[in-house]
Amino acid sequence: MVCISTLLPIRDDRLHFIHKSVKDWLTNTSSYCQHDFIVDRKEGHEILFKLCTAELDNIKRKEYFDSQFNDTENYALQYGVQHMIEVDGLGKGTTTHNVDSLVRAYVTDLKLIYAKLCVNSAVPSTDLLSILKKVKPALLKDESRSLLNDLSNLLRKHSHLISSHSHILFQSLANEGSHELSSSATMILETELPNVSYLKYGHKEGQNGRVQARFYCSDTVACFDVSPEMDYMVCECRDGTIHLWSLQTGNKEWERPSLVKREFEDLVTEGGTTIYRGAYRRIKYNAMTLYRSVAFDPSGKRVLPGNLKSVYTLNGDCDELFPESGCTFAHCVFHENKGTILTDCCDDPMKIGLWSLEDGQQKWSMSTGEIISSFTISNDESLLAIADVTGSIHLFDLETWCEACLYREEHAPCVLMHLNPENDTLVCGYLPFKPDCFGHMFRWVYDEVAVFRFLPFRREDISILSSPAATLSPQKVDFNFMSWPIEPRSLTFKEVLILYYGIRKGVRNVFPSFLVGFYKKLRRETALISSPSFPYLVAINVCHRDEEHSDFSRKVIEVVLSREGNTIYSVTSDENSTFEVTVSRISNPDILVSKPAFTSSTLSLLPMKEGVLCLKDGIPELWDFDLIRCIRPLPKLSGAEKLSQVSQNLIACQRHKELEPLIATDECSVTDEVSGVDDSADSSESGDAISLDLSNVSMTPNLLMWMALETSQPLSVDVVDVCTGECVKSVEAWVEYHDKIQLVSCNSQNQLLVCNFDEIEDHVLNGEELKVSLRNNNSMTSCWERSSKRYDDCPFVPHFVFSPEEDLVITWHSLSAGFGLHILDMRCGKTVLTLLKHRIDIVDCKFVCDSESLISCNEDNFVRLWNVRSGDLLCLLDIEEVPFTLGACLGNDLVVVGLSGARLKFIHAVLPRVKDSEKKKGSITETK
Secondary structure, three states: OOOOOOOOOEEOOEEOOOOHHHHHHHHOOOOOOOOOOOOOHHHHHHHHHHHHHHHHHHHHHOOOOOOOOOHHHHHHHHHHHHHHHOOOOOOOOOOOOOHHHHHHHHOOOHHHHHHHHHHOOOHHHHHHHHHHHHOOHHHOOHHHHHHHHHHHHHHHHOHHHHOOOOOHHHHHHHHHOOHHHHHHHHHHHHHHOOOOOEEEEOOOOOOOOOEEEEEEOOOOEEEEEEOOOOOEEEEEEOOOEEEEEEOOOOOEEEEEEOOOOOOOEOEEEOOEEOOOOOOEEEEOOOEEEOOEOOEEOOOOOEEEOOEOOEEEEOOOOEEEOOOOOOOEOOEEEEOOOOOEEEEEOOOOOOEEEEEEOOOOOEEEEEEOOOOEEEEEEOOOOOEEEEEEOOOEEEEEEOOOOEEEEEEEOOOOOOOEEEEOOOOOEEEEEEOOEEEOOOOOOEEEOOOOOEEEEEEEOOHHHOOOOOOHHHOOOOEEEEEOOEEEEOOOOOOOHHHHHHHHHHHHHHHHHHOOOOOEEEEEEOOOOEEEEEOOOOOEEEEEEOOOOOOOOOOOOOEEEEEEEOOOOOEEEEEEEOOOOOEEEEEEEOOEEEEEEEOOOEOOOOEEEEEOOOOEEEEEOOEEEEEOOOOOOEEEEOHHHOOOOEEEEOOOOEEEEEEEOOOOOOOOOOOOOOOHHHHHOOHHHHHOOOOOOEOOOOOOOOOOHHHHHHHHHHHEEEEEEEEEEOOOOEEEEEEEEEEEOOOEEEEEEEOOOOEEEEEEEEEEOOOOOOEEEEEEEEEEOOEOOOOEEEEEEEOOOOOOOOEEEEOOOOOEEEEEOOOHHHOOEEEEEOOOOOEEEEEOOOOOOEEEEEEOEOOOEEEEEEOOOEEEEEEOOOOOEEEEEEOOOOOOEEEEOEOOOEEEEEOEOOOEEEEEEEOOOOOHHHOOOOOOOOOO
């Protein structure tokens, strides 16, 4: 900005005063008498605001949405609104400016919000919050206030996406914004950003509301705390970092190193290790609990990073709070006014201490003689409860120093506890973690459950409960997961049940495989939740109501669309594997037909040209499109192990054939020509594609048959015309007798994609090897073969999809030990692209719209749209809960997501509306 004096330089795109005396000379007439050049602070802000508005108006006049700006534009975008707020009288209404018009022009304008996101993703939400806090509500019209709140909520909710993918702003507004915001965002996407792909809900009502905000960290979150004013959240992560977040904007304020070194434990679950490395705390050798190692001080202005000596301010500065204090901790407890802090002792696991938060000195300490597993203190500091690894729970009256053993369960330590505010009940948490046989890792034991135990007591009876024989009989509530409050509260049976049915439903829908973690109620309807198994925290609406008629004992396991895409068939299942088919029309999401539940072990549907092929218990039938009338049985498909669609009328039917033994004759004898076979080709187990070539070996047909009978078995796929019910051709391949066939797919070129697996003989670890190969019809050799191994308790569950042009194979839960989404070249089997390389939680993938667009979903609640030729991530959508399956078809932009409660979500995949040669940005992969 050329008119700004060189005395006020711009550094890092921001205006700075270079010296206090210069600042005083410019702004304070009394400091150095009268001067010819005096600039009042408010007047300075108004000058800068006018200069900024000129730049902002120029940006708005541009015909296209730019993401690159010069220094002057950068400054105006980042600080223009902040200068506006400081204009004299603007916030109080004593200015001549029309405040509402200014807010509409420079704060809520979507083009400027997008530009600000491209410069600094934290700016738009900061501007919105500043206006809401500093401008009198009466100065704004109702529509403007509503617009400010809607934008603030949406930017906070999607800050984790918008910070790296600015275009997601318009998708989020189109899907979840008010009518005005949704219409404006949709218009921008359709007319001004035709090169951008996006995912749009088909039925907007009821699609959002559970997730209020997500906070993604650099590693698994060990613990968190919320400031007294509930405006900030701080968390500590496994990688030794501490993060401060604004709960009002969703922005990360800073990231700093932890000041105390931690040791973190992993967790093994039923399906093997968790997706992310765990951040749990080991207690000796037989117990595991949660950290509580970072917290706000009573003022909420400082972060205690596991000690009282050095702390962090809200600005991220590291200050010495109590230089002489020796307090370091991994777990801490505050009483109500937070005047003191009760902590463990990092160098002595049998000791705890109470520390003053006024001078950092220790008020008292206690050593128990046993390793402590958990502890708590009453709000008035009169009662202390301690649990140890032997399974004992002791209660101390700190006024009389009387001790009582409230409860004991041998070798079952209590690892979480609270005293209720009335000081008459101790609430204890037990977690079913058990060390493995080597003692290196902990395992969640599924035949046991997490337990809340309630130990009611009377203070005057503490002296009576002085022996193990007099311990209490607790009330008990069993859960298959545990969400523990980070602050003491009255946990009655009623409240625990509310937690179970309220928080549980929200937690399990948002966090896949949630086992244990913390929560903090922010408001009546909102709780902030984390787990040491995940690298993020989520603010969840615990009062969110799903559809009243949803049956949450059922989940959608398969969704298929008719070839025209106007009819949807969803298959649901409950815990008893009772299947039910539901038919929906895209023009009307209401259920048209609900068939009686099929009590079958298998059920699948394949929409054909003439109707829908239904296979249950191995019995195939062709039904009409509404599943009301059976058109005809298809006996030629009976006994099929698997059906797959080849074309509109052709079905591939997988079977195993039994061969009758042949009588050895002179024509079926072994010759010396067999010795020319090199067996080493079959021993390859690398991830690279391999080819088997037996062209140099001379074999007669009888010799081949003899070898096949000795070492192989035929794998047959019959191709049946559904219209006539006749088998039109058969495709065969030879596989080894010992092969355990997991999956077979057939393409239109009479080739079979065969997947088999074997157990790995290992005396230490359980293992499994997967092999996938492409075989020509009637061939004893493979065109190519790939293999992969994994060593854990989770078996391979491979998935394979042919591209529409049959030049690519899409596979997941197969190669790289099950990690990643792999795009293979059909001709040679080599990997062309690997997407989601480090993810093992891929749920489903389908081609949509055209032969290049692939839709995928993960357990992390996100649906992603990919270009399989370039590997670009075109767009992604947070559906706010765990998906179970996807339905999509070529030539149609509709995507249907199957959810729990037998529910569906309808999404439209909107691809770029311009030619490739006209695109400036074809994907969000390449954007900030």
